[in-house]
Amino acid sequence: MLSLILLMILSLIAFLITDELIHKLKNLFINAGLYGIDLCKTDKNKIPEALGVVSGCVFLITCFLFIPIAFGNGLMDTQHFPHNEFAEFLAALLSICCMLLLGFADDVLDLRWRYKLVLPTVASLPLLVVYYVNFNSTTFIIPIPFRSWFGVSVNIGFLYYIYMGMLAVFCTNAINILAGINGIEVGQSFVIALSIVVFDIIELQGDQYKAHTFSLHIMIPYLATTLGLLKHNWYPSRVFVGDTFCYVSGMTFAVVGILSHFSKTVLLFFLPQIINFIYSVPQLFHFIPCPRHRLPKFSAETNLLHASRSIIIKKDMNVFTKVMLQILTLLRLVDFTEDNESITINNMTLINLFLIKLGPMSEVMLTKKILLFQILCSCVAFVIRYPLATYFYDK
Template identity: 80%
Template sequence: MWEIIILLILSAVAFFITDELIPNLTDLFVKAGLFGIDLCKTSKKKIPEAIGVISGCVFLITSFLFIPVVFGNGLMDTQHFPHNEFAEVLAGLLSICCMLLLGFADDVLDLRWRYKLLLPTVASLPLLVVYYVNFNSTTFVVPIPLRQWLGVSINIGVLYYVYMGMLAVFCTNAINILAGVNGLEVGQSVVIALSIILFDIIELKGDQFKAHTFSLHIMIPYLATTLALLKHNWYPSKVFVGDTFCYVSGMTFAVVAILSHFSKTVLLFFLPQIINFLYSVPQLFHIIPCPRHRLPKYSEETDLLHASRTIIVKKEMTALTKLILRVLTMLHLIDKIEDEESITINNMTLINLFLIKLGPIPEVQLTKKLMMFQGFCTGVAFIIRYPLASYFYDS
């Protein structure tokens, strides 16, 4: 218990340090050319980008300072030192540190999408190596309805490591593609972090006490620094967080999911991001034309956001494109305008879907509604994880 109290104190200090550093360092980012223009505002003021590197650095430093608190007693008794647990902490922080470096490189160099998929894979290698050395458990429990055909459990071997590597890639990029309005990247990460912390607290009484304690040791300082960043990134945003923040956040969630052994539960907390990814697939794979930016369209006259759109030339449509458009139209998931030569639809993101369903709304209201949806999905996740899980698993 005393460890958590010290961690809370360190995290509180980290919050205030991050809150103080961000406004004091923003001019350095602008002078270095790391700035952007908010396309959803009338103002053309330069707004510093990649500020997520500040909160990420403070988060890592706080985690480093906490290591002696957790393992200090073990240093006095080297024969009983928990080497496996120590290796897990170091591997987790190393992966997060790698993503901080690679994310900042992406913000500076504006890397292509294929590298955005490769970077999390490379950064997750320390996690996978430690998992292999400490656990190497590649067996998953089969749901009760399927056990008559598949048995109680299945060992999928190396495919389990492929799954964990893909989890790291998904977590880092899922936050990145559900973005575009002030406070959204940081806001959704705060809700996910709170969800994981609540889940850890619920599970502390179970037999996985150490795993969930490890998760809390990572998530509490992350939440503190992220809340400080949200204060400056909320509407009207004074800073942009950049890909650095999205990468650090995604890898942090992947670290606790993999090393604390609740990856499926973490994916449940990513329901809005999963929905956004599935909805975006036709454009991400260029089955439907995908512009470089799919941000909402801002109206200076009304100060409201409208769904942005893309144009599909009928002569260039494939059979698959026609099928997807037909299905989406039947499900009322797109706003379609058709003429003789082309079809105009909204860009396929969850943000634009909210705008076509709710109508043009102010940016801050859009962010709040998306955050409410994230919170609602957390409630759904807990229902799936507890009451409904008993129908599919023994406990």
Template identity: 60%
Template sequence: MNAENETWLLLFPICINAIMSVSAYYLTVHLIPRIKSMFVKANLYGIDMSKRTSDKVPEAIGVVTGCVFLIIMFLFIPVPFTNHILRNENFPYDKLVEFLAALLSICCMLLLGFADDVLDLRWRHKLLLPTIASLPLLMVYYINFNSTVIIIPKPLRPWFGFSLDLWILYYVYMGMLAVFCTNAINILAGINGLEVGQSLIIATSILIFNVIELSGSQWKAHQFSIYFMLPYIATSLALFKFNWYPSQVFVGDTFCYLSGMTFAVVGIIGHFSKTTLLFFIPQIINFLYSVLQLFHFVPCPRHRLPKYNKETDKLEPSTTVFYKSELNTIGRLLMWILKTFKLVKLQEDRKGVVTCNNLTLINFILINTGPLKESTLTTILLIIQIISSILAFIIRYPLASIFYDV
């Protein structure tokens, strides 16, 4: 294949995808204002607990952007294979199966996420749903690649060698990646614009990484990722317009699940799952900070949103209250560590009643900055996300040579 044909195969589908993505943006912007009243009529709405008003705000609007995203991707299916069809060349059925499996996993997650918004499922179900949705993807990975060998970082090679075959553990890792990506965005949420904002920054980071890697030997895998990232960014930008402070719509768990599965899909099929995780640094920190409450070492209320002060129109850290005697040995040890390093704001009275801020990154920022306007708090969190993405690129490129042969 000459250079001209290779450039055509690379750029033509991406250009068509970009044009369709622009159409997706305008379609989503047009749809949301016209369809949101239907959600209120169907009792799919919430009250913004961080506002003085008690207006009904449509919930689960992420299903609208998800449907537009899937429609665009369905219409796009023939485009990457046009050259093979016109020239009667051997059709790449393996690539088509990858594409369809990726869409199937995302479609399943969209359906299951909407079910969560409607039925308000328990946390144990939220861990199970992404695992089920990722099965078609893992099956295709097994058939087309079945590569479970990882390269060992340089400092560890004297003990483990140059590479290590993880076998079935690698599939466990990929399944856990899907679970983490979907729930990590869902955990770091609750204020206007945060879910969509962080997802947009992660998606843009992945897109930039894909564009950089298009000149490499694995350009087809990154081209595949771009096909998904462009329409995802377009539809999410449209949603961000309505979800930014003061929010006209709530995205719901549907959007968080859709986003997480989309990132997991491109990371797994594109063979850059470790790089994908680098773009989740704030979500990883938030998860680690939340572990005590998520695994009930410390009492965890159903909602850990910041507390709204109507008088100042600002958000303050929300708290959980419990008796010190309720904590087991591990809980006491971990709370002591957090208190020693001043990572929590904790008060204890003579009766052993402990008042502690809820363990989320949002509340952590508030205990260090003091009360903030909701828009200011979201902006700070999104700036942290951007800085983390810059750090991820530094780790991925300049620092990679310390650990790998690049």
């Protein structure tokens, strides 16, 4: 308990340092050519990009400084030093550090999407190696209604490692594609991190005390530095976070989910991102034309955001695209107009879906409503994890 109190003090200092560093380093990023223009504003001021590298660095340094506190007793008594726990912590930080480096490289070099899938896989390798050495548990517990067919548990072997690698890829990119308005990337990450912290605190009284303590050791400094970044990224944004922040955040969530053995619960906290990914699939896989940027369209006259749109040329449509459009129209998930030669539909993101269902709104109001949806989904996740889980599992 003392170590957690000291960690919170360290994290408070990390928040203040993150806040101050971002304020002081903004112009340095602009001078280096790392800046962008906010397309949802009337002014065209230069806004520094990739400031997620600042919060990521402070987060990692805070975790490094915490190592002597977390493992201080073991250092005094080398015979009882917790080597396995120490290896997990270092592997977690190594994977996050790799993602920080690769994410910043993406911000600077603007890598293609195929690399965005490869990079998290490479960065998760230290994590998977330590999991293999320390646990190598590849068994899934089968829900009670299906045990008559599959038994109590199923060992899926190497497929479990593929699942964990895919979890890292999904977490990093799921945050990255739910983006485009001020505060949304950092805001959703903050809510997910806070949900994980609450879950850890609830579970501290259980038999997985060490696993959830490990998770808190990672999540508390992450939460503090993310809050420091959110202060500058909130509407009207003074900085952009870049892919660096999305990559670091996704890997951090994957790390605690895998090494603390609650990856399925982490996915429950990603319900809005899962919905956004499934809704985006037709465009992400180019069944429907997908522009480079799918952020909402800003109206300078009304200062409101409208759903952005893509054009489908009818003569280029195949049968699969036609069927997909019919299904989406039947489910009322797209808003489209058509003429003799083309069909115009909204870009398929959760942000645009909110705009076609709730109507045009200001950017800050849209961010608040999506974050409220994120919070509601976290509440649903806790209901699934606790009351409903008893119907499917013994505990």
